Amino acid sequence: MSATVLHTEVGVSHEKQAAAKSAGRRFGALVVRLGAIAAFAAIMAYFVIFAPGFTSTFNLINVVEQSAILGVLAYGMTAVIIGGGSDVTEGGIDLSIAANMGLCAAVYATLLSMGYGDFLSVLAAIAVGMAVGALNAIAVVGLGILPLLATLAVLNVAAGMELTLTQNTVVGASSPLLGLLVSGSFLGISALAWALIVFSAITIAVIHGTAFGLRLYAVGGHPEAARAAGLSVPFYVSFTYVLSGFCAAVASILTVSRLSASTPGSGELLLSVLAAALLGTVFSRRFVPTMGGTLLSVLFIGLLANGFQLLNVSSYWVNGVQGALILLVVAITSFARGSEGSR
Amino acid sequence: MTNTVKGLVKALALGLAAACSLAAISGASAEELSLKGKRIGVSAIGTDHYWDLMAFRGIQDRVKELGGEVIALDAGRKDQQQIAQLQTLIAQKPDAIIEQLGNLEVLNPWLQKIRDAGIPLFTVDTATPHAINNTTSNNYNIGAEIALQMVADMGGKGNVLVFNGFYSVPVCKIRYDQLKYVLTSFPDVKIVEPELRDVIPNTVQSAYSNVTDMLTKSPEKGSVGAVWACWDVPQIGATQAVEAAGRNEVKTYGIDGSPEVIKMVMDPKSSAGAVAAQQPYEIGKTSVDNAAKYLAGQKVPPFTFVPSVLINKENAAEKGKPFLDAAEKAGVK
Structure with missing residues (x-):
């Protein structure tokens, strides 16, 4: 009997300790998370006070416009992370998204320059984008390759196809749709800014307002439970990659409108896209990616570059600050994960 | 003292005074250039290449020298970023904008x-109808000179490997067209088809493997006489490839004058035949002077050429040194 008592006592104290430890870590994570948000807010407050012209409507619309392409891409990336789980090494990730956008832009611009109209060219760009997404889905879901590696391979496929198509040159493009996107405006807000607003509204509504979105979170967060509840995990995961391809295609049209051409080097955007999707998790209480969080971090990245320029701080600092913030957020996320893991 | 002498002295004094005031005027017009209280926006597509960095620095240093404030923006070779920077720059309403290189189709x-917003625009090495002045090297001259040097070294016959990946960049177009024009007089010098493509980034590595492949394809000595590129970073890779393949009969030609390439041309054993060295720092400075003149209400020509120097095997020791000294002074190797 005494042995049993001792055993239980040990067990209880161990549990208590674990609970206390977990609570402590959760508290710690909360503090760091609020700290990160406070840092964001402090930077913004500094810009509002000291950067000349920062709060002017004109400037803010400029920033929304500048964030449109990154935003649309980041939604695609966020969807993939939600559906595939946010484990950085084994979870969902789409490294091909920026290269895919480059390929779609090349297809769109090339078809336009060959004289095909907007309708056919847009359709072709979207088809190519979704096809590349489907290729990712086949590699990840069908062949069971780690998303990190599968999408890295597809990145190279897409980049190679873009080079073959454009021979690494600038392909100029103009069309009625592009003209509308460049110079159109409604209620004093430019077409490109509207594109981000409308796309954001739709994405947030679908992912956070429907049963479908809820199931997507279930599939990413707890695939075993989702499977037990009768959800088709492969379907949902595949869907996110195709959606990501669709986002790449939409972003490609916005890119061509902004640059009046398809240009090499779209792949450069990948880091910013990843940054936006990862930074976004800091705005969620459970450190999961959310579309709203992604939107906030996309705008934050845009405002950061803008504020620095208005303050006449070297643009080289933007990368540094962005990198430091990513490191901070990834650290917080793994900290919070650690508390979940010990539970 | 007689009247005549008095008159003479008077005349002399007057003349001296006049000369002094003339000197004062001309001195004033040289010193008149000032950007005090002015903000100048500077946008460059990238500064990873020696030329770009030196021109970018030349602009900034000169604006500060003239007492102005610089808003310096380096887009890191990202078109999206350059456009975003220009958009914000327009909202900042600087007194003038100087734009340095980039994709013309994207930029135009x-x-x-910029002009619609009423901001005077000046460009460096970028020919566009929207600029008040474009400051650059005389690329027509450069293109012809380097082509003629190549033809002379080849003895007027042989095959040339040509890198032509950046025909969409205006200065490269001019230099390439000049090469073609020179070759119309020398029918025995032939460009090997298909032409090679230089790329950014990984320019050197890519040029190295391209040239190695072509030399492997034509193994007989003398089957290739020269390698030409519209700038000198591919020339680095090409020179290394020629030397690694032991094909010292092949000489390489390029344009810009990066210190690394100038050193190659100065080395008698190197296969680098010649390089047309530009003065990017001076080009940057001159564009600021043009902006300052314009803002002071003076007339500015649509383009300004800053002299360049052809550095070849014969004159390298003498002509190359000042360029290397300038690079060292700027802290760039």
């Missing part, structure tokens, strides 16, 4: 917006 609509 935005350069138009």
Whole structure:
């Protein structure tokens, strides 16, 4: 009997300790998370006070416009992370998204320059984008390759196809749709800014307002439970990659409108896209990616570059600050994960 | 003292005074250049290449020298970033904008917006109808000179490997067209088809493997006489490839004058035949002077050429040194 008592006592104290430890870590994570948000807010407050012209409507619309392409891409990336789980090494990730956008832009611009109209060219760009997404889905879901590696391979496929198509040159493009996107405006807000607003509204509504979105979170967060509840995990995961391809295609049209051409080097955007999707998790209480969080971090990245320029701080600092913030957020996320893991 | 002498002294004094005031005037017009209280926006597509960095620095240093404030923006070779920077720059309403290189097709609509916003636009090495002045080297000259040097070294016959990946960049187009024009007089010098493509980034590595492949394809000595590129970073890779393949009969030609290439041309054993060295730092400075003149109400020509120097095997020791000294002074190797 005494042995049993001792055993239980040990067990209880161990549990208590674990609970206390977990609570402590959760508290710690909360503090760091609020700290990160406070840092964001402090930077913004500094810009509002000291950067000349920062709060002017004109400037803010400029920033929304500048964030449109990154935003649309980041939604695609966020969807993939939600559906595939946010484990950085084994979870969902789409490294091909920026290269895919480059390929779609090349297809769109090339078809336009060959004289095909907007309708056919847009359709072709979207088809190519979704096809590349489907290729990712086949590699990840069908062949069971780690998303990190599968999408890295597809990145190279897409980049190679873009080079073959454009021979690494600038392909100029103009069309009625592009003209509308460049110079159109409604209620004093430019077409490109509207594109981000409308796309954001739709994405947030679908992912956070429907049963479908809820199931997507279930599939990413707890695939075993989702499977037990009768959800088709492969379907949902595949869907996110195709959606990501669709986002790449939409972003490609916005890119061509902004640059009046398809240009090499779209792949450069990948880091910013990843940054936006990862930074976004800091705005969620459970450190999961959310579309709203992604939107906030996309705008934050845009405002950061803008504020620095208005303050006449070297643009080289933007990368540094962005990198430091990513490191901070990834650290917080793994900290919070650690508390979940010990539970 | 007689009247005549008095008159003479008077005349002399007057003349001296006049000369002094003339000197004062001309001195004033040289010193008149000032950007005090002015803000100058500077946008460059990238500064990873020696030329770009030196021109970018030349602009900034000169604006500060003239007492102005610089808003310096380096887009890191990202078109999206350059457009975003220009958009914000327009909202900042600087007194003038100096734009340095980039994709003309991408830039032109935005350069138009700069002018629409009433901001005077100046460009460095970028020919566009929207600029008040473009400061650059005389690329027509450079293109012809380097082509003629190549033909002379080849003895007027042989095959040339040509890198032609950047025909869409205006200065490369001019230099390439000049090469073609020179070759019309020398029918025995032939460009090997298909032409090679230089790329950014990984320019050197890519040029190295391209040239190695072509030399492997034509193994007989003398089957290739020269390698030409419209700038000198591919020339580095090409020179290394020629030397690694032991094909010292092949000489390489390029344009810009990066210190690394000038050193190659100065080395008698190197296969680098010649390089047309530009003065990017001076080009940057001159564009600021043009902006300052314009803002002071003076007339500015649509383009300004800053002299360049052809450095070849014969004159390298003498002509190359000043360029290397300038690079060292700027802290760039």
